[in-house]
Amino acid sequence: MKIAGVKGMNDVLPADVGRWHEMEAVAREVFALYGYREVRTPAVEHAQLFARGVGEATDIVNKEMYVFEDKGEELLALRPEGTAGTVRAFIEHGAYVEGPQKWFYMGPMFRRERPQKGRYRQFHQIGCEAFGIAEPFIDAEQIALLAGYFGRLGVTATLKLNSVGDQNCRPAYLADLKQYLTANQGALCADCRDRIERNPLRVLDCKVESCQPVLERAPRLVEKLCDGCREHFDLVKAGLDALGVAYTVDTRLVRGLDYYVRTAYEFTSDALGSQSAVAGGGRYDRLVETLGGPPTPGIGFALGEERLAMILEKLGRAAPERRPAVFFVTADATGAMEALRRAADLRRAGIACDLDPRGGKMKAQFKQAERVGARYAVVLGGNEVQTGQAKLKDLQTREETPIALADLAARVGG
Known part of the structure; x- marks a missing residue:
């Protein structure tokens, strides 16, 4: 009997692996210039790590995680993203006592979502995390790192930037947003209606055409920031200006995970025919504490290797491969x-x-x-x-x- 590959999982054949080598080699070179060091965490973690870190109300935890019981009756999960496991390692090994840390990772992640172009149930990410620095210039520096990485690969990517506030200003905004969305839920798709109570910020990220008129009129968080978040956002923008990194403020840009605060950003490319995200990140100042560590600010990003490899192929970049002499x-x-x-x-x-x-x-x-x-x-x-x-x-x-x-x-x- 012929056994096919598992639906939604993707093979990368030898003729294409060269692009992956290039993406990863350039990442190691660029990240080292900024002082980031590589960490390798397991693909399997306790499921509770993601429930606490990513958020019970997120689609990732509710719908997409691969969760199973091992023989010891522990509930385990294949990691759906890289930040929570990296934070867990940061805490478990006491890295916080050594002062600020800059780490990067690369490897497979797993989500049982609907397979589509450039998106698979096993996918690969490259990511950076900076711990212990609350000042906004680390935000600007990390975004500049990612912009430089794309530049080294010859990929044109557009930066979208926003602030999603923090525990001081976001609750009042969420109350206003829920009220507005509830009043207009008849014009929203089923997914958006489901998210109004569970994760209202994600409604703003909906791409369904019929939802757009409602979302265009929705309250804007950037207009309701507290003084601390507004000052932080202004300094991030000033840092990017100083570094020569172009950006567009997108007031509807949110991140899909609960741990993000203040800075949120995303790089998109139209190389595949339409604007699509190739990398995204932001600040998570309370995540380390939420997962049992000391209060430690953090900021990080992840980029999708599958989608980036497709862009390189679309640009006509051959997959470099060493052949026999x-x-x-x-x-x-x-x-x-x-x-x-x-x-x-x-x-x-x-x-x-x-x-x-x-x-x-x-x-x-x-x-x-x-x-x-x-x-x-x-x-x-x-x-x-x-x-x-x-x-x-x-x-x-x-x-x-x-x-x-x-x-x-x-x-x-x-």
């Missing part, structure tokens, strides 16, 4: 043994090479050499082994030149 074509058993030795020598010298251990007809071996993308082919048989001389065939130009086997590494290693 040499493919050994063997004519007989003596040549096959020599090919093994010569391949080992080249690999020790850091030169990629390949051969077909099955041997067989030389014509088929040449086809395999072209299939794997080798630059050169070298035919080895008893005669070549005895004389120490062979022919080096350039598989691009089809030219053949004589070469001493002892000089092979020097010839192809450049």
Whole structure:
């Protein structure tokens, strides 16, 4: 019986993996420039971590998490996002005693949402988290980091910025928003009506066309900020201006998770045909405390690797992949043994090479050499082994030149 892959899970094949290597290598380079260090957390956490951190009322916890009981009857979950697990590690290992920390992560996340273009049930994120800095210039610096990352990749992304207030000003705003949405719920879609009580801020993020007239007239949180949030937001904007990072204030921009306060931001790209988010983040000053740590401000972001890889492909960026410099074509058993030795020598010298251990007809071996993308082919048989001389065939130009086997590494290693 043929077994297909699980619905909503995505394979990344060797021809495409090069783009992922590039995204991740550039991330490590850029993040290091800003003092971020890599952390690796498990894909499985206690489900309660996300209920407390992400929020009981969010769609992620209510509808999308993969939750299961292990044999010890603990309720576990596949991580649906990266921040809560990173905060848990920050607390559990006492990293807060070392002062401000800047961490980044990359890896798979899991949500049982409806599969669609660029979105899968197992997906991958790259994210940054900065702990212990309440001042607004860290917000601006982190946003500039992400803008610089996209610039290094050659991706044009537009920054949207907003403030979602904090515990001082958001409750009164939410009361006004609920009142307004309730009065207009007849013109809203079913999802929006369901969110009015559970997560009213998410209603503002709805993309359903019929909801837009109501949402356009909704109260704006940015107009009801307390003095502290307003000053913070103004300084974030001033920092971005100083760093030369262009932005648009979007008063309807919210984040889907309960832990966000004050700064919220999102990078979008129209490279896939319509404005779509490729990264988003914001400030979460009470999350560490909520999860059992000391009061510690924080801010972070995550970007989706699948969607970013699609953008790079759309832009015509080839997936860089290291191909063999040499493919050994063997004519007989003596040549096959020599090919093994010569391949080992080249690999020790850091030169990629390949051969077909099955041997067989030389014509088929040449086809395999072209299939794997080798630059050169070298035919080895008893005669070549005895004389120490062979022919080096350039598989691009089809030219053949004589070469001493002892000089092979020097010839192809450049």
